[in-house]
Structures are given as C-alpha cells and as structure tokens.
Amino acid sequence: MPELPEVETIRKGLINLVGGAVIIDVAVFWDRMITPPFSTERFKTVLRGEQIHTIERRGKYLIFLLDHWAMISHQRMEGKYEVSEAGEPIKKHTHVIFYLADGRQLRYLDVRKFGKFTLLPIEKRDEYEPFKKMGPEPTADFFKLSKFKKDLSKSHRAIKAVILDQNIVAGVGNIYADESLFQAKIHPLQAADTIGPAAAKRLHEAVMDVISRSVEAGGSTIRTYKNTLGEAGKFQVSLAVYGQIGQPCPNCGHPIEKIRVAQRGTHYCPHCQQLPKTRSKAPDITDIAYKGAK
DSSP states (O other): OHHHHHHHHHHHHHHHHTTOOOOEEEESSSSGGOEEEOOOOOOHHHHHOOOOOEEEEETEEEEESSEEEEEEEETTTTTTEEEOOSSSSTTEEEEEEEEEETEEEEEEEOOOOOOOEEEEGGGGGGGGGHHHOOOOSSTTOOOOOOHHHHHHHTTOOOOHEEEHHHSSSTTTHHEEEEEEHHHHHTTTBBBBBOHHHHHHHHHHHHHHHHHHHHHTOOOOOSSSSSOOSSSSOGGGGGOSSOOOOTTTTTTTTTBBBEEHHHHHEEEEEETTOOOOOSOOOOOTTTOOOSSSOO
C-alpha cells in the first residue's frame, strides 16, 4: 500500500500534470470503486465540466478539489494514476478514466481493484468519516510530542501497532514504522505504555524525520509503486531494516531479523532494539520468527 511519502509524491506530480484541467467525461469499468450514495452514473454526471483546481492529501488519501466537489481517492494496495495522450492503448487493470478537455486522459489503474472514489460537496470534505478520527500529519506543525506521549501511556499494545494506528498519527505504514522504530532504538514489540519520555521523544522525532526524508526521495519502491511519471521512488536505497532480513545492521553489524507484529512482517535489529529486562512486551501480540527468505 502506498504510504504517506508515496501518496504525497503522487499528489505533487498530479498537480503539475492535471492541475487546472477540466473533466469532460468519465468512464468507470469497475462500479465497486465508486462508494455510495453515488451510483456510477451519478458519479460520471456530476464530474462532467468540473475543473481540477488543486489536490490535497490527508494521510494516505488524495483529495481532488473541483468546482463544486471534493473527490476523495484511496489507492489501497496497488492503485496508481497515469496521464495518457488520447489514442494510447488502455492498459490492463485500468478501471477509471477521466477525459480532459485538452485531449489527455487521467487513468486510474488497480491490479487488486481495492481503490475507492468518494464525492462530497467541497465545503464538507472534512466531514468524510475516515477523516474524523484520523490522527495528525507527522509534521512539527501538527504532530505534538505531548499528545503522542499521552497516547502511548494509554495503550498496552505493541508500539509498532500503535504507530500504525491512523488515529494516532496519519500516513505511517509498515515500511516507515519499521524504519522509525529502528532509528529510535525501540523494539517493535515493546508495550507502548512502558516507553519512557526519552524514548518517546526519540520515536516522535524519528517518525517525522523518516517520513520527511522519504518524501524528499519520492517515496520507496518495494514492489509496484511508481509516481505519475512512471518513475520509481528512491528512498528504498536508504532503508536500514525494512526488507533487509539477514543483512548486517548498519549500526552494529548484527543480522537484521524478521518477526510478525500486529499481523505485519516486521524488520528490526535484535542488538540495537532490545526489549527492556522488565515485563514490557505487549501480551496481545504474537511474534513469530520468519525462517524463509525476505
């Protein structure tokens, strides 16, 4: 799934490519991508003649701001956008096409068909249900240490599960959770309410730093992610632990290991990220070592 850095990179690319463009027609080939109460036909009808003024982002969601509507797009696991010239062959897994007045087409492709489109009146976009409980963006302006410490103190879940929780902080997924915990030297299974003030501060800073550096690098390409120009992200070359099972830790040289936390494959250095010698391991999480390859 594209995480915050990848979605932010896509947002910037789409603004450059289709900002100001007018939608003259829409084709939908997979009706389930259009969320109620809009039918596919209603979705297509209201978008005709609408101009794309700008594109915002909230967590992992893109928000296209049109004349009268906010079109909210969640790419889920494999969704991606491409801008094509008229007449270019339609690729397999293309499920929505926005025909633009200048002859180009904004195409949405999704191998797994999990992506969703939602329309709201533009002035009500903040009332979108997933946004109501969503945590702050991981930037200094919104992500406050005092609130983060309070959130940790209230949860006995594994710390990785907590920072993956979109109600705690928006946009952090599996890759950047692993990298942030490594940078902060915190074991992913440590119970959140046992993390002291100094470690909480390290993690707070690490989340913001890792996300910021990945945005600058255009995100991470692990499997299929590419930006709107078809280019791969570059942050994967900077990953210290994610996907590095068996490789030497960049800090101490100990082989990186993989366990399962919060139902996610989790990479960490057992030497640099040790559990304190107390009852600090979250009791509701099963850690299962992976014996296979990454």
